[in-house]
Amino acid sequence: MQPNTSPQNVPIADIVYTNCQQGADLFDHADIKxxxxxxxRSFVSEEFMTYCGIASAVTALNSLCVPAPDSPQIYPYKVFTQDNFFTDDVLHFRRPIEVEKHGNTLAQLATMLSLFAVTVDVIKADELSVDECRMLLVGAVGDPSKRVIVDFDRRCLGQKGHGHFSPLAAFHSQEDMFLLMDVARYKLPPCWVRHPLLHSSMVTVDSSSETSRGFLVLTSKE
Amino acid sequence: MQPNTSPQNVPIADIVYTNCQQGADLFDHADIKxxxxxxxRSFVSEEFMTYCGIASAVTALNSLCVPAPDSPQIYPYKVFTQDNFFTDDVLHFRRPIEVEKHGNTLAQLATMLSLFAVTVDVIKADELSVDECRMLLVGAVGDPSKRVIVDFDRRCLGQKGHGHFSPLAAFHSQEDMFLLMDVARYKLPPCWVRHPLLHSSMVTVDSSSETSRGFLVLTSKE
Structure with a gap:
């Protein structure tokens, strides 16, 4: 492994946005995607600033082709939206107004997702070493039947804001970087994050749950 | 030019979807993207089956960072949506209910787009040879300050439906293929289309306008 250099041997920072050539090049040479x-195809922007979990869920569920609720505007097709995600089952647990006000904790998002045709594994980052965390993330990012949503603290990545959810889309083994598809698309482009930095951003305490952030692994039931 | 073979020398069809390995590989080796x-980052699904023009416009305008109308849900950020695209100026020309019922012609979409901070060139495909058309499309797809929206007949691509708008995102010179970001995302993934086929799908008559389809080239005014 020869990290920290691009194909042109230019040093690569721990976070690289895809709106620069280096970020685009990393994708072309990424080995797990x-x-x-x-x-x-299913990537959406959060509709409210606190809807990062909902937007990540919708992106992941559509990406896995999980059967979606009715979608009258595009009948007979069906697709998850940030509106129809709130089915009766979800509403029984949590309403849009609560998410608009407070967002979701990792456990809350997991509970909502488990009401659809996916199995949901909840992984707290503080229970894993950097290497254990990488092994689990790479295994899931490389499995076509799984999707990963990370719950991290933006401040660790030098970004404005605090707790945030977004899906992971790829891994570049040589650079040890994950591609994060930031659902606050009006704010930031997708970016590559070096794994130890991503891990440290997940080993932070969510003040709402008073426990460690981490990630969800969704597995299609079909 | 050695068309019709993949890096592994497997023959490539005239249309290749990105949900297969060949489509993904084409992107990694595409030279103009x-x-x-x-x-x-700005790719959205059409909200109604007739909103392909609006969804393509919103995708292209956000992608060019054109100043967007107010977006209360994500204040102070601003982004084009398929709702706020219908500003006073646009509504004066065309209302959502009309687009929902009838969609847009190439000229109508161009007029709406010209009400924002972009210059809009309207190109009718029947006025161009295959080579002239390729030259214009490649020039625009390779220019970071431009975006291309094509107006084509799905039937020529072997797809269900008829007239449709979507943006182009890349060109693979060796294969002579464009990457089409289909905004009916619930229906089809992005796909690579060989240029002569794309050209033939644009040299078709839109029964609403009774003139040839074609494409729009948007250029940022900033």
Missing amino acids: PHFWSLC | PHFWSLC
Whole structure:
């Protein structure tokens, strides 16, 4: 492994946005990216600033082709939206107004997702070493039947804001970087994050749950 | 030029979807793709089956960072949506109910787009040879300050439906193929289309306008 250099031997920072050539080049040479094109097809922006979990869920569920609720505007097709995600089952647990006000914790998002045709594994980052965390993330990012949503603190990445959810779309083994598809698309482009930095951004305490952030692994039931 | 073979020398059809390995590989080896990541970031699904023009416009305008109307839900950020695209100026020309019922012609979409901070060139495909058309499209797809929206007949591509708008995101010179970001995302993934086929799908008559389809080239005014 020879990290920190691009194909042109230019040092690469721990976070590289895809609106620069280096970020684009990293994708072309990334070795683990079976999720990317389905995520690209289903990638949406959070509709409210606190809807990062909902937007990540919708992106991941559509990307896995999980059966979606009715979608009258495009009948007979069906697709998850940030509106129809709130089915009766979801509403029984949590309403849009609560998410608009407070966002979601990792556990809350997991509970909502588990009401659809996916199994949801909740992984707290503080229970894993950097290497264990990488192994789990790479395994999931490389499996076409799984999707990963990370819950991290933006401040660790030098970004404005605090707790945030977004899906991962690829891994570049040589650079040890994950491609993060930021659902606050009006704010930031997708970016590559070096794994130890991503891990440290997940080993932070969510003040709402008073426990560690981490990530969700969704597995299609079909 | 050695068309019709993949890097593994497997023959490539005239249309290749990105949900297969060949489609993904084409992207990694495509030589002209400066628009891709900004389009990926702004790529949206049409909200109604007749909103392909509006969804393509919103994707292209956000991708060019054209100043957007107010967006209360994400204040102070601003982004084009398929709702706020209908500003007073646009509504004076055309209302959502009309687009929902009838969609747009190439000229109507151009008029609406010209009400924002972009210059809009309208190109009718029947006025161009295959080579002239390629030259114009490649020039625009390779220019970071431009975006291309094509107006084509789906039937020529072997797809269900008829007239449709979507942005182009890349060109693969060796294969002579464009990457089409289909905004009916619930229906089809992005796909690579060989240029002569794309040209023939644009040299078709739109029964609403009774003139040839074609494409729009948007240029940022900033």
